[in-house]
Amino acid sequence: MIIDVKNVTWKRDNTTILREINWQVKKSEHWCIVGLNGSGKTSLLQILCGYTWPTQGEVQVLGNRYGEVDVREVRKSIGWVSTALMAHMHDNETAFRLVLSGREATIGLYNTPSEEDIEKASELLHTFGCDALKNRPFRALSQGERQKVLIARALMASPRLLILDEPCTGLDLLSREQLLAMIEQIAAQPDGPTLLYVTHHIEEILPCFTHTLLLKQGAIEAAGENRHILTPEQLTRFFGVPIDVRTSQGRSWVSIGEEATIR
Known part of the structure:
Protein backbone atom coordinates (compact mmCIF):
# COMPACT_ATOMS: atom_id res chain seq x y z
CA MET A 1 0.00 0.00 0.00
CA ILE A 2 1.46 3.36 -1.03
CA ILE A 3 -1.02 5.48 0.95
CA ASP A 4 -3.47 4.38 3.63
CA VAL A 5 -5.47 7.15 5.29
CA LYS A 6 -8.09 6.15 7.85
CA ASN A 7 -10.72 8.43 9.41
CA VAL A 8 -8.53 11.53 9.12
CA THR A 9 -10.01 14.80 10.34
CA TRP A 10 -8.09 18.04 10.66
CA LYS A 11 -9.36 21.13 12.44
CA ARG A 12 -7.75 24.57 12.55
CA ASP A 13 -9.05 26.76 15.35
CA ASN A 14 -12.80 26.03 15.24
CA THR A 15 -12.92 25.21 11.53
CA THR A 16 -12.92 21.67 10.15
CA ILE A 17 -10.64 21.65 7.10
CA LEU A 18 -10.72 17.89 6.42
CA ARG A 19 -13.48 15.58 7.56
CA GLU A 20 -13.31 11.77 7.94
CA ILE A 21 -10.97 11.09 5.03
CA ASN A 22 -10.62 7.39 4.15
CA TRP A 23 -8.40 6.75 1.15
CA GLN A 24 -6.05 4.06 -0.12
CA VAL A 25 -3.57 4.17 -3.00
CA LYS A 26 -2.09 0.87 -4.13
CA LYS A 27 1.11 0.24 -6.02
CA SER A 28 0.72 0.61 -9.81
CA GLU A 29 -2.11 3.14 -9.35
CA HIS A 30 -1.66 6.78 -10.38
CA TRP A 31 -4.22 9.18 -8.88
CA CYS A 32 -5.58 12.64 -9.62
CA ILE A 33 -6.98 14.80 -6.84
CA VAL A 34 -9.61 17.25 -8.07
CA GLY A 35 -11.21 19.97 -6.01
CA LEU A 36 -12.28 23.59 -6.13
CA ASN A 37 -10.46 26.30 -4.20
CA GLY A 38 -10.72 25.73 -0.47
CA SER A 39 -11.62 22.07 -0.78
CA GLY A 40 -8.68 20.92 1.37
CA LYS A 41 -6.31 19.61 -1.32
CA THR A 42 -3.19 21.33 0.01
CA SER A 43 -4.03 20.36 3.60
CA LEU A 44 -4.31 16.72 2.56
CA LEU A 45 -0.91 16.89 0.83
CA GLN A 46 0.68 18.47 3.91
CA ILE A 47 -0.64 15.61 6.04
CA LEU A 48 0.68 13.01 3.60
CA CYS A 49 4.13 14.62 3.74
CA GLY A 50 4.09 14.91 7.53
CA TYR A 51 4.09 18.72 7.68
CA THR A 52 0.65 18.83 9.31
CA TRP A 53 -0.64 16.41 11.94
CA PRO A 54 -4.29 15.36 11.75
CA THR A 55 -6.60 16.10 14.64
CA GLN A 56 -7.68 12.47 14.52
CA GLY A 57 -7.16 9.40 12.36
CA GLU A 58 -4.26 7.31 11.06
CA VAL A 59 -1.86 8.00 8.20
CA GLN A 60 0.42 5.44 6.60
CA VAL A 61 2.67 6.36 3.65
CA LEU A 62 5.00 3.95 1.86
CA GLY A 63 4.49 1.41 4.61
CA ASN A 64 5.37 3.89 7.37
CA ARG A 65 2.79 4.65 10.05
CA TYR A 66 3.05 8.29 11.10
CA GLY A 67 3.60 8.60 14.82
CA GLU A 68 5.88 5.56 14.82
CA VAL A 69 8.57 6.75 12.38
CA ASP A 70 10.74 9.78 11.69
CA VAL A 71 8.72 11.57 9.00
CA ARG A 72 11.88 13.35 7.85
CA GLU A 73 13.16 10.01 6.64
CA VAL A 74 9.85 9.23 4.90
CA ARG A 75 10.02 12.57 3.06
CA LYS A 76 13.25 11.47 1.38
CA SER A 77 11.13 9.02 -0.64
CA ILE A 78 8.53 11.66 -1.57
CA GLY A 79 8.98 14.20 -4.33
CA TRP A 80 6.70 17.24 -4.12
CA VAL A 81 6.49 19.81 -6.93
CA SER A 82 4.35 22.91 -6.58
CA THR A 83 4.31 26.50 -7.79
CA ALA A 84 4.87 27.54 -4.16
CA LEU A 85 8.25 25.78 -4.28
CA MET A 86 9.43 28.19 -6.99
CA ALA A 87 9.44 31.10 -4.56
CA HIS A 88 12.10 29.35 -2.48
CA MET A 89 14.52 28.65 -5.35
CA HIS A 90 17.62 30.83 -5.69
CA ASP A 91 17.19 33.00 -8.77
CA ASN A 92 20.87 32.89 -9.74
CA GLU A 93 21.23 29.11 -9.41
CA THR A 94 21.56 27.31 -12.72
CA ALA A 95 19.04 24.71 -13.81
CA PHE A 96 21.72 22.00 -13.59
CA ARG A 97 22.66 22.84 -10.00
CA LEU A 98 18.98 23.02 -9.03
CA VAL A 99 18.43 19.52 -10.36
CA LEU A 100 21.54 18.30 -8.52
CA SER A 101 20.20 19.77 -5.26
CA GLY A 102 17.25 17.38 -5.46
CA ARG A 103 19.54 14.56 -4.37
CA GLU A 104 19.52 15.93 -0.82
CA ALA A 105 16.21 17.83 -1.14
CA THR A 106 17.94 21.09 -0.18
CA ILE A 107 17.33 24.63 -1.42
CA GLY A 108 20.74 25.22 -2.97
CA LEU A 109 23.67 22.86 -3.56
CA TYR A 110 25.90 22.53 -0.49
CA ASN A 111 27.72 19.22 -1.01
CA THR A 112 30.03 18.22 -3.81
CA PRO A 113 27.99 16.00 -6.16
CA SER A 114 29.31 12.59 -7.14
CA GLU A 115 30.01 11.63 -10.73
CA GLU A 116 26.91 9.42 -10.54
CA ASP A 117 24.78 12.39 -9.45
CA ILE A 118 26.17 14.57 -12.25
CA GLU A 119 25.40 11.88 -14.81
CA LYS A 120 21.87 11.37 -13.49
CA ALA A 121 21.09 15.11 -13.50
CA LYS A 148 10.25 20.85 -15.93
CA VAL A 149 13.42 21.62 -13.97
CA LEU A 150 11.59 21.23 -10.64
CA ILE A 151 10.18 17.87 -11.70
CA ALA A 152 13.65 16.72 -12.78
CA ARG A 153 14.92 17.93 -9.39
CA ALA A 154 12.24 15.89 -7.59
CA LEU A 155 13.29 12.76 -9.52
CA MET A 156 16.97 13.06 -8.54
CA ALA A 157 16.34 11.21 -5.28
CA SER A 158 14.43 8.40 -7.06
CA PRO A 159 11.25 8.99 -5.01
CA ARG A 160 8.70 6.23 -4.61
CA LEU A 161 5.90 8.81 -4.51
CA LEU A 162 5.82 11.95 -6.69
CA ILE A 163 3.25 14.66 -5.89
CA LEU A 164 2.55 17.19 -8.64
CA ASP A 165 0.53 20.04 -7.13
CA GLU A 166 -1.17 21.96 -9.95
CA PRO A 167 1.97 21.96 -12.13
CA CYS A 168 0.19 23.49 -15.14
CA THR A 169 -0.85 26.67 -13.33
CA GLY A 170 0.03 29.71 -15.43
CA LEU A 171 1.07 27.75 -18.53
CA ASP A 172 -0.18 28.48 -22.03
CA LEU A 173 -1.76 25.68 -24.08
CA LEU A 174 1.45 24.51 -25.77
CA SER A 175 3.52 24.61 -22.59
CA ARG A 176 0.81 22.73 -20.72
CA GLU A 177 0.69 19.93 -23.27
CA GLN A 178 4.48 19.68 -23.30
CA LEU A 179 4.52 19.32 -19.53
CA LEU A 180 1.71 16.74 -19.59
CA ALA A 181 3.66 14.73 -22.19
CA MET A 182 6.62 14.78 -19.81
CA ILE A 183 4.42 13.45 -17.00
CA GLU A 184 3.27 10.62 -19.26
CA GLN A 185 6.92 9.71 -19.76
CA ILE A 186 7.39 9.44 -16.00
CA ALA A 187 4.27 7.31 -15.58
CA ALA A 188 5.45 4.94 -18.33
CA GLN A 189 8.68 4.08 -16.52
CA PRO A 190 8.41 0.51 -15.17
CA ASP A 191 10.35 1.42 -12.02
CA GLY A 192 8.97 4.97 -11.75
CA PRO A 193 7.20 6.51 -8.77
CA THR A 194 3.52 6.42 -7.92
CA LEU A 195 2.01 9.71 -9.09
CA LEU A 196 -0.43 12.02 -7.32
CA TYR A 197 -1.56 14.82 -9.62
CA VAL A 198 -3.53 17.72 -8.15
CA THR A 199 -5.61 19.87 -10.49
CA HIS A 200 -8.72 21.98 -10.95
CA HIS A 201 -9.04 20.90 -14.56
CA ILE A 202 -10.56 17.59 -15.66
CA GLU A 203 -8.91 17.79 -19.10
CA GLU A 204 -5.48 17.47 -17.47
CA ILE A 205 -6.30 13.93 -16.32
CA LEU A 206 -4.14 11.87 -18.67
CA PRO A 207 -4.80 8.26 -19.68
CA CYS A 208 -1.88 7.20 -17.43
CA PHE A 209 -3.90 8.24 -14.36
CA THR A 210 -6.01 5.29 -13.32
CA HIS A 211 -8.02 6.79 -10.46
CA THR A 212 -9.45 10.13 -9.35
CA LEU A 213 -10.42 11.49 -5.94
CA LEU A 214 -13.01 14.28 -5.84
CA LEU A 215 -12.57 16.46 -2.77
CA LYS A 216 -15.33 18.90 -1.83
CA GLN A 217 -15.53 21.12 1.24
CA GLY A 218 -13.01 18.98 3.10
CA ALA A 219 -14.67 15.63 2.44
CA ILE A 220 -14.34 12.96 -0.22
CA GLU A 221 -17.20 13.27 -2.66
CA ALA A 222 -16.13 10.22 -4.66
CA ALA A 223 -13.00 8.16 -5.29
CA GLY A 224 -12.23 5.28 -7.64
CA GLU A 225 -11.43 4.30 -11.18
CA ASN A 226 -11.82 7.09 -13.71
CA ARG A 227 -14.50 5.25 -15.66
CA HIS A 228 -16.73 5.50 -12.60
CA ILE A 229 -15.72 9.03 -11.55
CA LEU A 230 -15.41 11.03 -14.78
CA THR A 231 -19.03 10.66 -15.81
CA PRO A 232 -21.59 13.41 -16.47
CA GLU A 233 -23.72 12.20 -13.55
CA GLN A 234 -20.86 12.12 -11.04
CA LEU A 235 -19.35 15.42 -12.14
CA THR A 236 -22.76 17.11 -12.16
CA ARG A 237 -23.22 16.13 -8.52
CA PHE A 238 -19.69 17.29 -7.72
CA PHE A 239 -19.82 20.71 -9.39
CA GLY A 240 -23.48 21.32 -8.64
CA VAL A 241 -24.35 22.26 -12.24
CA PRO A 242 -25.15 20.14 -15.31
CA ILE A 243 -21.87 18.90 -16.81
CA ASP A 244 -21.32 17.50 -20.30
CA VAL A 245 -18.33 15.17 -20.84
CA ARG A 246 -16.61 14.52 -24.15
CA THR A 247 -13.83 11.95 -24.49
CA SER A 248 -10.96 12.43 -26.91
CA GLN A 249 -7.62 10.60 -27.08
CA GLY A 250 -8.21 9.01 -23.70
CA ARG A 251 -8.91 12.32 -21.94
CA SER A 252 -12.17 13.78 -20.67
CA TRP A 253 -13.15 17.31 -21.67
CA VAL A 254 -15.97 18.94 -19.74
CA SER A 255 -18.30 21.82 -20.38
CA ILE A 256 -21.24 23.27 -18.49
CA GLY A 257 -24.60 22.26 -19.92
CA GLU A 258 -26.61 24.95 -21.69
CA GLU A 259 -29.43 24.70 -19.15
CA ALA A 260 -27.12 25.48 -16.22
CA THR A 261 -27.54 28.62 -14.13
CA ILE A 262 -24.25 29.83 -12.67
CA ARG A 263 -24.51 31.53 -9.28
Whole structure:
Protein backbone atom coordinates (compact mmCIF):
# COMPACT_ATOMS: atom_id res chain seq x y z
CA MET A 1 0.00 0.00 0.00
CA ILE A 2 1.46 3.36 -1.03
CA ILE A 3 -1.02 5.48 0.95
CA ASP A 4 -3.47 4.38 3.63
CA VAL A 5 -5.47 7.15 5.29
CA LYS A 6 -8.09 6.15 7.85
CA ASN A 7 -10.72 8.43 9.41
CA VAL A 8 -8.53 11.53 9.12
CA THR A 9 -10.01 14.80 10.34
CA TRP A 10 -8.09 18.04 10.66
CA LYS A 11 -9.36 21.13 12.44
CA ARG A 12 -7.75 24.57 12.55
CA ASP A 13 -9.05 26.76 15.35
CA ASN A 14 -12.80 26.03 15.24
CA THR A 15 -12.92 25.21 11.53
CA THR A 16 -12.92 21.67 10.15
CA ILE A 17 -10.64 21.65 7.10
CA LEU A 18 -10.72 17.89 6.42
CA ARG A 19 -13.48 15.58 7.56
CA GLU A 20 -13.31 11.77 7.94
CA ILE A 21 -10.97 11.09 5.03
CA ASN A 22 -10.62 7.39 4.15
CA TRP A 23 -8.40 6.75 1.15
CA GLN A 24 -6.05 4.06 -0.12
CA VAL A 25 -3.57 4.17 -3.00
CA LYS A 26 -2.09 0.87 -4.13
CA LYS A 27 1.11 0.24 -6.02
CA SER A 28 0.72 0.61 -9.81
CA GLU A 29 -2.11 3.14 -9.35
CA HIS A 30 -1.66 6.78 -10.38
CA TRP A 31 -4.22 9.18 -8.88
CA CYS A 32 -5.58 12.64 -9.62
CA ILE A 33 -6.98 14.80 -6.84
CA VAL A 34 -9.61 17.25 -8.07
CA GLY A 35 -11.21 19.97 -6.01
CA LEU A 36 -12.28 23.59 -6.13
CA ASN A 37 -10.46 26.30 -4.20
CA GLY A 38 -10.72 25.73 -0.47
CA SER A 39 -11.62 22.07 -0.78
CA GLY A 40 -8.68 20.92 1.37
CA LYS A 41 -6.31 19.61 -1.32
CA THR A 42 -3.19 21.33 0.01
CA SER A 43 -4.03 20.36 3.60
CA LEU A 44 -4.31 16.72 2.56
CA LEU A 45 -0.91 16.89 0.83
CA GLN A 46 0.68 18.47 3.91
CA ILE A 47 -0.64 15.61 6.04
CA LEU A 48 0.68 13.01 3.60
CA CYS A 49 4.13 14.62 3.74
CA GLY A 50 4.09 14.91 7.53
CA TYR A 51 4.09 18.72 7.68
CA THR A 52 0.65 18.83 9.31
CA TRP A 53 -0.64 16.41 11.94
CA PRO A 54 -4.29 15.36 11.75
CA THR A 55 -6.60 16.10 14.64
CA GLN A 56 -7.68 12.47 14.52
CA GLY A 57 -7.16 9.40 12.36
CA GLU A 58 -4.26 7.31 11.06
CA VAL A 59 -1.86 8.00 8.20
CA GLN A 60 0.42 5.44 6.60
CA VAL A 61 2.67 6.36 3.65
CA LEU A 62 5.00 3.95 1.86
CA GLY A 63 4.49 1.41 4.61
CA ASN A 64 5.37 3.89 7.37
CA ARG A 65 2.79 4.65 10.05
CA TYR A 66 3.05 8.29 11.10
CA GLY A 67 3.60 8.60 14.82
CA GLU A 68 5.88 5.56 14.82
CA VAL A 69 8.57 6.75 12.38
CA ASP A 70 10.74 9.78 11.69
CA VAL A 71 8.72 11.57 9.00
CA ARG A 72 11.88 13.35 7.85
CA GLU A 73 13.16 10.01 6.64
CA VAL A 74 9.85 9.23 4.90
CA ARG A 75 10.02 12.57 3.06
CA LYS A 76 13.25 11.47 1.38
CA SER A 77 11.13 9.02 -0.64
CA ILE A 78 8.53 11.66 -1.57
CA GLY A 79 8.98 14.20 -4.33
CA TRP A 80 6.70 17.24 -4.12
CA VAL A 81 6.49 19.81 -6.93
CA SER A 82 4.35 22.91 -6.58
CA THR A 83 4.31 26.50 -7.79
CA ALA A 84 4.87 27.54 -4.16
CA LEU A 85 8.25 25.78 -4.28
CA MET A 86 9.43 28.19 -6.99
CA ALA A 87 9.44 31.10 -4.56
CA HIS A 88 12.10 29.35 -2.48
CA MET A 89 14.52 28.65 -5.35
CA HIS A 90 17.62 30.83 -5.69
CA ASP A 91 17.19 33.00 -8.77
CA ASN A 92 20.87 32.89 -9.74
CA GLU A 93 21.23 29.11 -9.41
CA THR A 94 21.56 27.31 -12.72
CA ALA A 95 19.04 24.71 -13.81
CA PHE A 96 21.72 22.00 -13.59
CA ARG A 97 22.66 22.84 -10.00
CA LEU A 98 18.98 23.02 -9.03
CA VAL A 99 18.43 19.52 -10.36
CA LEU A 100 21.54 18.30 -8.52
CA SER A 101 20.20 19.77 -5.26
CA GLY A 102 17.25 17.38 -5.46
CA ARG A 103 19.54 14.56 -4.37
CA GLU A 104 19.52 15.93 -0.82
CA ALA A 105 16.21 17.83 -1.14
CA THR A 106 17.94 21.09 -0.18
CA ILE A 107 17.33 24.63 -1.42
CA GLY A 108 20.74 25.22 -2.97
CA LEU A 109 23.67 22.86 -3.56
CA TYR A 110 25.90 22.53 -0.49
CA ASN A 111 27.72 19.22 -1.01
CA THR A 112 30.03 18.22 -3.81
CA PRO A 113 27.99 16.00 -6.16
CA SER A 114 29.31 12.59 -7.14
CA GLU A 115 30.01 11.63 -10.73
CA GLU A 116 26.91 9.42 -10.54
CA ASP A 117 24.78 12.39 -9.45
CA ILE A 118 26.17 14.57 -12.25
CA GLU A 119 25.40 11.88 -14.81
CA LYS A 120 21.87 11.37 -13.49
CA ALA A 121 21.09 15.11 -13.50
CA SER A 122 22.33 15.36 -17.09
CA GLU A 123 20.21 12.38 -18.11
CA LEU A 124 17.09 13.85 -16.51
CA LEU A 125 17.51 17.18 -18.28
CA HIS A 126 18.12 15.37 -21.56
CA THR A 127 15.12 13.08 -21.12
CA PHE A 128 12.83 16.06 -20.67
CA GLY A 129 14.34 18.03 -23.55
CA CYS A 130 16.05 20.56 -21.28
CA ASP A 131 19.69 20.26 -22.42
CA ALA A 132 19.71 23.91 -23.55
CA LEU A 133 18.63 25.05 -20.08
CA LYS A 134 21.54 23.45 -18.25
CA ASN A 135 23.56 26.60 -17.56
CA ARG A 136 20.72 29.12 -17.47
CA PRO A 137 19.87 30.79 -14.15
CA PHE A 138 16.47 29.94 -12.72
CA ARG A 139 15.30 33.54 -13.08
CA ALA A 140 15.79 33.34 -16.87
CA LEU A 141 13.52 30.31 -17.32
CA SER A 142 9.91 30.47 -18.44
CA GLN A 143 7.14 29.13 -16.21
CA GLY A 144 6.99 25.88 -18.17
CA GLU A 145 10.78 25.47 -18.13
CA ARG A 146 10.85 26.04 -14.38
CA GLN A 147 8.25 23.32 -13.83
CA LYS A 148 10.25 20.85 -15.93
CA VAL A 149 13.42 21.62 -13.97
CA LEU A 150 11.59 21.23 -10.64
CA ILE A 151 10.18 17.87 -11.70
CA ALA A 152 13.65 16.72 -12.78
CA ARG A 153 14.92 17.93 -9.39
CA ALA A 154 12.24 15.89 -7.59
CA LEU A 155 13.29 12.76 -9.52
CA MET A 156 16.97 13.06 -8.54
CA ALA A 157 16.34 11.21 -5.28
CA SER A 158 14.43 8.40 -7.06
CA PRO A 159 11.25 8.99 -5.01
CA ARG A 160 8.70 6.23 -4.61
CA LEU A 161 5.90 8.81 -4.51
CA LEU A 162 5.82 11.95 -6.69
CA ILE A 163 3.25 14.66 -5.89
CA LEU A 164 2.55 17.19 -8.64
CA ASP A 165 0.53 20.04 -7.13
CA GLU A 166 -1.17 21.96 -9.95
CA PRO A 167 1.97 21.96 -12.13
CA CYS A 168 0.19 23.49 -15.14
CA THR A 169 -0.85 26.67 -13.33
CA GLY A 170 0.03 29.71 -15.43
CA LEU A 171 1.07 27.75 -18.53
CA ASP A 172 -0.18 28.48 -22.03
CA LEU A 173 -1.76 25.68 -24.08
CA LEU A 174 1.45 24.51 -25.77
CA SER A 175 3.52 24.61 -22.59
CA ARG A 176 0.81 22.73 -20.72
CA GLU A 177 0.69 19.93 -23.27
CA GLN A 178 4.48 19.68 -23.30
CA LEU A 179 4.52 19.32 -19.53
CA LEU A 180 1.71 16.74 -19.59
CA ALA A 181 3.66 14.73 -22.19
CA MET A 182 6.62 14.78 -19.81
CA ILE A 183 4.42 13.45 -17.00
CA GLU A 184 3.27 10.62 -19.26
CA GLN A 185 6.92 9.71 -19.76
CA ILE A 186 7.39 9.44 -16.00
CA ALA A 187 4.27 7.31 -15.58
CA ALA A 188 5.45 4.94 -18.33
CA GLN A 189 8.68 4.08 -16.52
CA PRO A 190 8.41 0.51 -15.17
CA ASP A 191 10.35 1.42 -12.02
CA GLY A 192 8.97 4.97 -11.75
CA PRO A 193 7.20 6.51 -8.77
CA THR A 194 3.52 6.42 -7.92
CA LEU A 195 2.01 9.71 -9.09
CA LEU A 196 -0.43 12.02 -7.32
CA TYR A 197 -1.56 14.82 -9.62
CA VAL A 198 -3.53 17.72 -8.15
CA THR A 199 -5.61 19.87 -10.49
CA HIS A 200 -8.72 21.98 -10.95
CA HIS A 201 -9.04 20.90 -14.56
CA ILE A 202 -10.56 17.59 -15.66
CA GLU A 203 -8.91 17.79 -19.10
CA GLU A 204 -5.48 17.47 -17.47
CA ILE A 205 -6.30 13.93 -16.32
CA LEU A 206 -4.14 11.87 -18.67
CA PRO A 207 -4.80 8.26 -19.68
CA CYS A 208 -1.88 7.20 -17.43
CA PHE A 209 -3.90 8.24 -14.36
CA THR A 210 -6.01 5.29 -13.32
CA HIS A 211 -8.02 6.79 -10.46
CA THR A 212 -9.45 10.13 -9.35
CA LEU A 213 -10.42 11.49 -5.94
CA LEU A 214 -13.01 14.28 -5.84
CA LEU A 215 -12.57 16.46 -2.77
CA LYS A 216 -15.33 18.90 -1.83
CA GLN A 217 -15.53 21.12 1.24
CA GLY A 218 -13.01 18.98 3.10
CA ALA A 219 -14.67 15.63 2.44
CA ILE A 220 -14.34 12.96 -0.22
CA GLU A 221 -17.20 13.27 -2.66
CA ALA A 222 -16.13 10.22 -4.66
CA ALA A 223 -13.00 8.16 -5.29
CA GLY A 224 -12.23 5.28 -7.64
CA GLU A 225 -11.43 4.30 -11.18
CA ASN A 226 -11.82 7.09 -13.71
CA ARG A 227 -14.50 5.25 -15.66
CA HIS A 228 -16.73 5.50 -12.60
CA ILE A 229 -15.72 9.03 -11.55
CA LEU A 230 -15.41 11.03 -14.78
CA THR A 231 -19.03 10.66 -15.81
CA PRO A 232 -21.59 13.41 -16.47
CA GLU A 233 -23.72 12.20 -13.55
CA GLN A 234 -20.86 12.12 -11.04
CA LEU A 235 -19.35 15.42 -12.14
CA THR A 236 -22.76 17.11 -12.16
CA ARG A 237 -23.22 16.13 -8.52
CA PHE A 238 -19.69 17.29 -7.72
CA PHE A 239 -19.82 20.71 -9.39
CA GLY A 240 -23.48 21.32 -8.64
CA VAL A 241 -24.35 22.26 -12.24
CA PRO A 242 -25.15 20.14 -15.31
CA ILE A 243 -21.87 18.90 -16.81
CA ASP A 244 -21.32 17.50 -20.30
CA VAL A 245 -18.33 15.17 -20.84
CA ARG A 246 -16.61 14.52 -24.15
CA THR A 247 -13.83 11.95 -24.49
CA SER A 248 -10.96 12.43 -26.91
CA GLN A 249 -7.62 10.60 -27.08
CA GLY A 250 -8.21 9.01 -23.70
CA ARG A 251 -8.91 12.32 -21.94
CA SER A 252 -12.17 13.78 -20.67
CA TRP A 253 -13.15 17.31 -21.67
CA VAL A 254 -15.97 18.94 -19.74
CA SER A 255 -18.30 21.82 -20.38
CA ILE A 256 -21.24 23.27 -18.49
CA GLY A 257 -24.60 22.26 -19.92
CA GLU A 258 -26.61 24.95 -21.69
CA GLU A 259 -29.43 24.70 -19.15
CA ALA A 260 -27.12 25.48 -16.22
CA THR A 261 -27.54 28.62 -14.13
CA ILE A 262 -24.25 29.83 -12.67
CA ARG A 263 -24.51 31.53 -9.28
